[in-house]
Amino acid sequence: MANYVAAIDQGTTSTRCMVFDHSGAVVAVDQREHEQIFPRAGWVEHDPEEIWRNTRQVCAGALANGDLVASDIAAVGITNQRETTVVWDRRTGRPVYNAIVWQDTRTDRIIEELGRLGGGQERYRERTGLPLATYFSGPKIRWILDNVEGARARAEAGDLLFGNMDTWVLWHLTGGPDGGLHVTDPTNASRTLMMDLESLSWNEEIAGELGVPLSMLPEIRSSSEEYGRISQRGALNGLPIAGILGDQQAATFGQACLSPGEAKNTYGTGNFVLLNTGTDKVMSQNGLLTTVCYKLGERDTVYALEGSIAVTGSLVQWLRDNLGLIGSAPEVERLASTVPDSGGAYFVPAFSGLFAPYWRSDARGAIVGLTRFVNKGHLARAVLEATAFQTREVIDAMNADSGVALKSLKVDGGMVVNELLMQFQADILGVPVIRPKVNETTALGAAYAAGLAVGFWDSEDDIRRNWIQDTQWDPSLAEQTREARYREWKKAVTRTFDWAGGDEE
Numbered sequence: 001m002a003n004y005v006a007a008i009d010q011g012t013t014s015t016r017c018m019v020f021d022h023s024g025a026v027v028a029v030d031q032r033e034h035e036q037i038f039p040r041a042g043w044v045e046h047d048p049e050e051i052w053r054n055t056r057q058v059c060a061g062a063l064a065n066g067d068l069v070a071s072d073i074a075a076v077g078i079t080n081q082r083e084t085t086v087v088w089d090r091r092t093g094r095p096v097y098n099a100i101v102w103q104d105t106r107t108d109r110i111i112e113e114l115g116r117l118g119g120g121q122e123r124y125r126e127r128t129g130l131p132l133a134t135y136f137s138g139p140k141i142r143w144i145l146d147n148v149e150g151a152r153a154r155a156e157a158g159d160l161l162f163g164n165m166d167t168w169v170l171w172h173l174t175g176g177p178d179g180g181l182h183v184t185d186p187t188n189a190s191r192t193l194m195m196d197l198e199s200l201s202w203n204e205e206i207a208g209e210l211g212v213p214l215s216m217l218p219e220i221r222s223s224s225e226e227y228g229r230i231s232q233r234g235a236l237n238g239l240p241i242a243g244i245l246g247d248q249q250a251a252t253f254g255q256a257c258l259s260p261g262e263a264k265n266t267y268g269t270g271n272f273v274l275l276n277t278g279t280d281k282v283m284s285q286n287g288l289l290t291t292v293c294y295k296l297g298e299r300d301t302v303y304a305l306e307g308s309i310a311v312t313g314s315l316v317q318w319l320r321d322n323l324g325l326i327g328s329a330p331e332v333e334r335l336a337s338t339v340p341d342s343g344g345a346y347f348v349p350a351f352s353g354l355f356a357p358y359w360r361s362d363a364r365g366a367i368v369g370l371t372r373f374v375n376k377g378h379l380a381r382a383v384l385e386a387t388a389f390q391t392r393e394v395i396d397a398m399n400a401d402s403g404v405a406l407k408s409l410k411v412d413g414g415m416v417v418n419e420l421l422m423q424f425q426a427d428i429l430g431v432p433v434i435r436p437k438v439n440e441t442t443a444l445g446a447a448y449a450a451g452l453a454v455g456f457w458d459s460e461d462d463i464r465r466n467w468i469q470d471t472q473w474d475p476s477l478a479e480q481t482r483e484a485r486y487r488e489w490k491k492a493v494t495r496t497f498d499w500a501g502g503d504e505e
């Protein structure tokens with residue numbers, strides 16, 4: 001009897017396999033980190049073959065850790081870091097270049113060029129829901145075809161395939177060069193700058209402008225249906241793959257934000273706030289993205305407004321790896337607790353330019369407000385506060401776009417164990433912050449999508465029933481202080497603008 005559903009979560013820093021029971025509780029997990037490759041300033045890459053090896057290992061590891069066999073599992077879901085781009089040879093399965101990661105800014109000039117074409121920004125936004133920015137996959141494919149010797153000719157001959165990490169993993173699991181499925185779902189496709197948000201199909205005109213042959217692009221299916229079975233020899237052999245969701249949409253689903261007006265914020269490498277807007281596409285006037293939230297089988301598409309913040313948890317890693325101020329990410333809380341505030345310092349981590357709500361690729365990181373008084377405790381505090389201030393900015397934009405004033409914020413992700421950050425988040429938003437019992441909402445959301453498709457769960461009511469609150473942080477800062485701090489943050493942000501001229505090598 002299959003009592004469980006498994007999810008593969010291919011994230012920015014690691015790959016996990018998690019197994020869930022019917023109540024949505026975690027029964028087994030395995031996780032492996034992969035190398036972050038920084039070949040130049042602004043460039044970020046992953047080795048797709050390392051990620052595929054890790055995927056196989058964590059699938060086997062999770063089953064072994066839970067003392068499970070494949071027949072205990074009803075279905076498998078896939079969730080993934082979005083936008084990260086792999087191009088590979090359909091006959092050999094070899095990538096032609098490393099995966100170009102979502103944070104990578106090398107496509108700056110391509111974006112400028114596209115902006116100069118008729119209708120530029122507005123035309124892209126209207127059709128795809130996205131601003132023209134280095135973040136998305138289409139321009140990354142273009143860069144690979146322009147810069148890897150012979151790649152364009154091979155792509156035009158139909159020899160190369162493109163995929164985000166969902167497709168890369170799915171293709172391998174279902175046979176690779178021997179009939180592997182070249183498929184994605186609309187949540188992932190809606191992050192390429194090439195998918196028409198209304199019809200959920202590839203926009204041929206935009207793909208043409210980007211110089212991306214349609215033969216490279218995966219088939220867009222729904223987020224919850226049986227795509228095929230795992231044929232790769234290994235732990236999960238023979239099981240149906242029945243759910244695909246980009247990781248932030250998966251977390252929205254796993255947090256049971258299933259009705260219009262419900263929102264969550266995930267605190268990982270970056271932060272991503274998603275507001276379910278139902279079957280209405282709300283086109284942002286305030287720097288947010290309009291994206292597909294999920295599409296369950298044949299049912300109507302559900303859309304979301306998204307505030308994407310590039311650098312939050314990765315700033316904590318930077319403090320650890322580049323400055324050596326802490327030995328591990330959790331130590332940032334102890335260091336920040338040595339002082340009562342940031343001592344007037346503000347840290348704006350515009351390492352990849354600024355994403356929502358600014359979309360300024362010319363911005364670069366800055367620490368402002370420094371005096372002789374500021375010590376490493378203040379800096380640690382400014383690092384954590386940056387996450388909370390950036391979140392406030394996208395939630396304000398969401399309020400302006402949708403008219404929805406959040407009464408509380410559901411949170412999840414690697415940083416939400418940080419109590420100091422959670423309290424400051426509630427303080428700076430002025431609403432309660434709520435963490436659920438199962439914090440692994442990304443993997444859980446993908447498991448739900450797969451489990452619903454095979455009848456393991458009956459309906460979204462099961463998801464709502466399984467969501468249980470763990471901890472709530474209530475705001476405790478006086479309104480005047482809150483708004484004064486926020487004004488100072490916004491002033492600090494303006495100091496990062498107009499720094500990179502687009503000619504860095």
Ligand SMILES: Nc1ncnc2c1ncn2[C@@H]1O[C@H](COP(=O)(O)OP(=O)(O)O)[C@@H](O)[C@H]1O
Pocket residue numbers: 011012013014267268269270312313314315316317329330331332333413414415417418
């Ligand atoms: N106690 C902590 N306080 C602050 N940040 C933390 C803490 N623990 C982990 N992090 C940060 O959380 C991030 C990892 O979260 P995770 O959700 O696993 O990320 P991702 O899915 O993006 O790979 C890292 O960037 C790390 O710096």
Ligand SMILES: O=P(O)(O)OC[C@H](O)CO
Pocket residue numbers: 010011012013080081082083102246247248268269270
């Ligand atoms: O892997 P995460 O959690 O850092 O999420 C990355 C996002 O999907 C990028 O858009």
